[in-house]
Amino acid sequence: MLKKRLIPVLLLKNGLLVRSEAFEIHQIIGNPIHEAKRFNEWNVDELIYLDISKSYEYDLRRDDHKIKGLSDHLAILDEVSKTCFMPLTWGGKIRTISQMQEIISRGADKIVINTVAVEHPQLITQAANVLGSQAVVVSIDVFRQTDGKMLVFINGGSQPTDLKPERWAKEAEERGAGEILLNSINRDGTGTGYDLELINAVSFNTKIPIIACGGVGKYEHYIEGIEAGASAVAAANIWHFKELSDRGSKRVLAKAGIGVRL
């Protein structure tokens, strides 16, 4: 049986790993390459890297991080793919098919698009034709309004659109997306659990796998995400602040009767 996946999301900002809260506060927590090695040793299911930098300035050359100078974010990918024999997904600031091809050729298996997919939806189809659907992940950032309505936001959660998440996910699927990475802006960094209604609405309207993200504060939240319809449960912050996060959460999932890779 296909296992439910448990995925660490690594957020990169200016070449460094950060934790995130409400898409606004970003606290530096470490070096992306050292973390990748750690996850590889833990034998995790998959890794998602999202570059959330606002500028093209990277400061991996800083002396106090003691790793070789990496001139751009793709050099991080080169290093990671040398040590990680697991699926790698890479996103952030991708605008063109040739950038996608470059990322895949450097060792990623899937690319993530978000803003550009909303602005130029035909790019989803072009990407699926060139890379295959399975390599095209459309990321959807959702902000719940004070009246409870859910809307898709773009540009790192800073710009509203008039898209409803379940409709947009369905359209992305029809245009050739292979997976949906579904993030709740409200829950980001809160540790209060996934937005289950959102996961439910999107998975009900689609046939492709949904990766849920945003809000995990304890292992039991993963169970809720899967029961709401997610094929994979992702989180960022909890991986950095809990020891043995992978084994601990897999054990909790297995105990709840969910098929995971142990």
Add this chain to the structure above:
Amino acid sequence: MTKHTKIAIIDYGMGNLKSVANAFANIGYAAFIARNPNDLCFASHVVLPGVGAFGDGMKNLCSCGWLDILEEEVIKKGKPFMGICLGMQLLATVGTEYGLHKGLNWIPGTVKKIESNEPQIRVPHVGWNDVRILKRDGLYQDLGDSQVFYFVHSYVFDVENKGHLISGLTCHGIEFVASLEKNNIYATQFHPEKSQKVGLKVLDNFIKSTL
């Protein structure tokens, strides 16, 4: 460990080759990305990786001049060959992704889409799934009768002669071929280069059983 290998990984514009090269390097074998069909002449092993559509894959193999040399080196000379994911599917007679396309026809059969009406069977089939091992030699030496590997695909290889060629099976809505062995030809639908330690073991077994 014998290190006198020269594993050619065919670059035909279909997907992530670097991971395959990195994986062989990690287990101590020399591998290189073959960009020119003539590179295969001095290779010890030939690997055809690839993700993407069947039609594009065949078109690229054909237009870049790989077909004749593959036939010569793998079929006539019997050089050890491994197909991964799309590289396994291309061994079929025909593919049905975006129209009908002829394959290499090294292993008769058809590549068909995973069809299911059950809502929990999502397509693409992405993630880790159990492989029921039918042949415990070859690729699966020392791996017992079941292991978990990483898959990412929407199509499966429906092999005509189901008998002795299939070395592993997996279920996702339907039961399908996870791996094949036919003389010097080995192939996996899953990605050994992405399946952590058990995946690296499969690659190691491929080299060991063909040295």
